[in-house]
Amino acid sequence: MANRGRLFWKILLGFWLIFLLTTQLLWAVFTLYNPRHEAPEDNIARRIGNVQIGTAGAVLARGGLQALEELKASWPPDERKFFSDSPVVDAPPQGEGALPSMQQTRGAVSRLVMAPDGQRYLLRYDLDGLRNEYHQGRRSSILHMPPPLFWLGLTGGLLFSLLLAWNLTRPMLQLRRAFERVSRGDLSVRLFPVMRRRHDEITDVAKDFDSMAERLQVLVSDREALLHDVSHELRSPLARLQLAIGLAHQNPKNVYASLDRIEHEAGRLDRMIGELLALSRAEHQGALGEDYFDLLGLVEAVVNDARYEAQVPGVDIQLTAHQPEDYTVKGNAEMMRRGVENIVRNALRFSAHGQSVFVSLSRVDSLLEITVADQGPGVEESKLSSIFDPFVRVNGPLNGKGYGLGLAITRKVVLAHGGQVEAFNGPGGGLAIRLRLPHWE
Ligand SMILES: Nc1ncnc2c1ncn2[C@@H]1O[C@H](COP(=O)(O)OP(=O)(O)OP(=O)(O)O)[C@@H](O)[C@H]1O
Ligand SMILES: [Mg+2]
Structure with a gap:
């Protein structure tokens, strides 16, 4: 727990505080909007006190102390203990027989009454005593709040925030450990x-x-x-x-x-x-650049160069393309030229005298497709996917000059342009390589 990060404590304390504040504020608002600010037992105690003092006062004023004692004797002993009467000596005399209005505080109801013999008595009913009988410990409530609510806010909030903090910071910890391992090379x-x-x-x-x-x-x-x-x-x-x-x-x-x-x-x-x-x-995809180039023009240039070379071995190179289409591609024209050239030159290298190389360019939906097919020996099916790996030469170094890097470069270039490349053997023998590049619109 001690080595948990700051985020854990932030979440824990933050949510705990909010939880506490919310429960306490909710209580405060609840009591504020309560139409009667008095608890029901307070109200009842006050009413009982008023009736008792009223009755006792009337009996005392009419029949004197003797009558009051008789009245008290008729009360159940439990009720008697809240009532008290004491003679008043130095209070200023009031109007003959007048009954001064009742005095009410939160804790007691009291009243000054004159007996027929002229002696004044202070009658008092202890409301607190009555209330306390119902609510032991009510006094000790915090902020006038029922203690369970307070404890619920405290422990419930703590539990809730602990769970939340743990749930959020545990994956952070795992993530951090994972990053650490990666940075160590694992x-x-x-x-x-x-x-x-x-x-x-x-x-x-x-x-x-x-x-x-x-x-x-x-x-x-x-x-x-x-x-x-x-x-x-x-x-x-x-x-x-x-x-x-x-x-x-x-x-x-x-x-x-x-x-x-x-x-x-x-x-x-x-x-x-x-x-x-x-x-x-x-x-390096970042080094691709923001060139926009015409793929048809690029393929035509590559084919023209290859045709020049093809005169020596006597190979024919044919180019077909749907002319009215737009063949704009975004990326690096020089790298793309190199990529296409590698394929065409391979086809040329593996073609014998009198054979043809077919280069075609077409648009399929949002993709531009270049296919280069020859009539040479082709590549064994099982090795088709490996010819794009660096330094792979399947047919033996024909003409003695390949490094096995050409197709690897082509694949890298095509992938960097967001395209795909695949190789397959044509139906009449010979290898065909197909590039698909996204068309820029
Ligand atoms: N048109 C093709 N017909 C038959 N085999 C091919 C053809 N194109 C490529 N290959 C096979 O794929 C291998 C890899 O081609 P790649 O262009 O990567 O290397 P390379 O031509 O041997 O060398 P480099 O291009 O680096 O000079 C070639 O060595 C060859 O075996
Ligand atoms: Mg090559």
Whole structure:
């Protein structure tokens, strides 16, 4: 309890105070609006007192002390004890036989009466005594409030606020512990299982927290895998570089051949690092920018470039698009060009002489769809989903120049633009890749 946070005490004390104040104020308002400010037993006691004093006074004035004693003897002993009469010596004489009006205080009714012999008596009826007989301890009430009400406010309020404070701060504590664990690098922490039974907003927070932790876990493990792959991939050209240098040292005749090899490997390293940079850039959605570009123009430019290259292997590239449509996309045109180019160049690379590559652009509802299909070897069904992972080369490094990064970059770019990408084998063989991008309206 001692190490509970400030929020716990704030809620506990705040609600307790409010609860107390509410019950007490409610009582105050209740008594204020009560038409009679007097409790019923007070009223009854006063009326009894008036009747007793009235009767006793009349009897005393008419028949003297003797008659009063007889009257008193006829009362039940319980009633007698509240009544008292005492002769008055120095009171100023009043009018002959006059009966002065009754004197009433909260505690007693009293009256000055003259007996036929001229002696004055003070008659007094003790209202407090009568009241107290009914209500022991009524005097001790706090703020004229029935004690149960006060205690109810005190303990009920405390209990209620304790429950509320505990109920609200416990998940905070759990959340804090979870965040602490995440900040220490433990991403396996999950909150939903512990908070499932609440069924409130805090459960939603727990769900969001879990999906955040999950996403972080995936990102971190992706990162680790990529780092591992990158170092692995960089190793082989570096090993060949070292080998070439070693050969040049051994025999001066090898220098020119080695220099060629060194140049080749250095260029390879440079290209790979360029691709890696592009991959990491595509990951940062924030760096997407606010460009608006025409997807059709972009695809046409990519296809024209590819057609130029395609002359050598003798591959035909066909582009079909519904012209009157609007193909505006929001994002980064340069990255998107790179993404589309990677697919078209793959198709070109895996196509043989005389084959065709079909590129089509169309609009389906609010999505723009680019499909690139070739007539090449295609990819084994079971490996279709893995070709988008970095450094994955399924068909062996054809033409010897792939790093397996092209499709990974494409996927990153497309995802950053809020789109999707998928690969499938066409009905007549060959691989088809389909991109779907949100149309900007
Ligand atoms: N059109 C295609 N036909 C058959 N296989 C393909 C096709 N496109 C991609 N692949 C397979 O998918 C793998 C991954 O493609 P990706 O573009 O990521 O890498 P890459 O082309 O080998 O290298 P990089 O693009 O980095 O130069 C390729 O190595 C290839 O095995
Ligand atoms: Mg490629």
